[in-house]
Every structure is written in structure tokens, then in C-alpha cells.
Amino acid sequence: GEDVEQSLFLSVREGDSSVINCTYTDSSSTYLYWYKQEPGAGLQLLTYIFSNMDMKQDQRLTVLLNKKDKHLSLRIADTQTGDSAIYFCAASPGGGNKLTFGTGTQLKVEL
Amino acid sequence: DTAVSQTPKYLVTQMGNDKSIKCEQNLGHDTMYWYKQDSKKFLKIMFSYNNKELIINETVPNRFSPKSPDKAHLNLHINSLELGDSAVYFCASSQNLRGLASEQFFGPGTRLTVL
Numbered sequence: 001g002e003d004v005e006q007s008l009f010l011s012v013r014e015g016d017s018s019v020i021n022c023t024y025t026d027s028s029s030t031y032l033y034w035y036k037q038e039p040g041a042g043l044q045l046l047t048y049i050f051s052n053m054d055m056k057q058d059q060r061l062t063v064l065l066n067k068k069d070k071h072l073s074l075r076i077a078d079t080q081t082g083d084s085a086i087y088f089c090a091a092s093p094g095g096g097n098k099l100t101f102g103t104g105t106q107l108k109v110e111l
Numbered sequence: 112d113t114a115v116s117q118t119p120k121y122l123v124t125q126m127g128n129d130k131s132i133k134c135e136q137n138l139g140h141d142t143m144y145w146y147k148q149d150s151k152k153f154l155k156i157m158f159s160y161n162n163k164e165l166i167i168n169e170t171v172p173n174r175f176s177p178k179s180p181d182k183a184h185l186n187l188h189i190n191s192l193e194l195g196d197s198a199v200y201f202c203a204s205s206q207n208l209r210g211l212a213s214e215q216f217f218g219p220g221t222r223l224t225v226l
Contacts, residue, residue, distance in 0.1 A: 031212045042115070042201050042217030043154075050212065086152055097142055097207060098167050099215065101154040 004102035022089035029091035115218040134202030143185040
């Protein structure tokens, strides 16, 4: 089955850029997603990218996809304290509704 | 105007008991899910229903039984609770868009503690 891996922690200073990385194994994943989980809450979709794209920009968020290496990244520009949360990447093997989530990256933003 | 709601928010119970968690969505979606998030924050899908029909059933013990009385509700019943069932259980819903990107909307979670 699909395996999705992320580094567990990232710490940045307010105003810096954050880059969260993700690798996946199943090349049939049609869409790749980034979700955010704030403390005590459910996950919320941030953005997604179609597998035939290599970049998508949405305000402060930039998603880069290297399909050959099966590597996905999320860049948050001008990181704010409100961005502190756990970020999950997710893949949809075969393009269906079933998502395989990564291990989650805890982002800590320091003043 | 909550989109995906779950009850209860917290559930503390003894080993061996039977308990249920309820989920309702008012988004008009046709697909609903149950996920389990463990203490390390790993999130794993358990079940998915599309229009009241079970479509995803991961390797989950038989003690867990989902029930979907209609497409707006998906409940989770757990028999003979064990210590390892302690986790946060999330319900989610999405619209089945056949090959298009589909956002899953998550409920606030139910924190289950088995003593």
C-alpha cells in the first residue's frame, strides 16, 4: 500500500519561510493534499496539487511536486505564530476518495 | 451551522464496556469516513461509507462496527473496549467527485480514554 513520510518537527522564526517536506511511494496518486491540524481540532484542507503539475501557489503557500522522486513540499512564506500547527500531507492512490496521510509535521513558530 | 459534528467530544470508560460515537454532517455530502488518530498523531482511515454503503473497511477489529442510517449520519459502535482503543476518533465527509480533487471536511474529534 501507499506509504507517506514526513519529518516530525520543524521550528522557524516568525517572518521566516517554512518548508515542510513529504515523500510518498505510490505513483498512481492523482492528487496530493496538504491539511493543517490546530490543537484540539480536526484537520482542515489547506491546498492540493494535481499530479501533472509541478507547482501551485496560493497566497503565502507554495506547493512543489517532484513526481519523479515522489517528493512534495509545502512552503509557507512570512510564517506567523498562527501557523503553528501539525501539517499533514496526504496522497490518493488511484485518485479515489481514500487518503493515506503522512506522519504529520509539527511546526513551531517562535518570536 | 456546524458542518461536521461529533458527539461526545470526550468519552472516558472502563475496559470491556461498549460505547458509541455519533457523527452528523449537514453539507449534503455522499461520503463519510471514520479515522483514528493515536497519541503520536498518526492518522489512519478505518471505514468509509458512500450513500449508506460501506466502501472502505481497513484492517480494523470486528469489535468496531460502523452504521450509517442515512447519508448524513455515520455512527461508530465499539464493543469490549480495550486500552489500545484510546485515541482521538475523527469523522469526516466529502462529496464524491469521480476523479476530481475532493476536500474532506473533518469533525472536531472524540477523545476516547479507556481505563
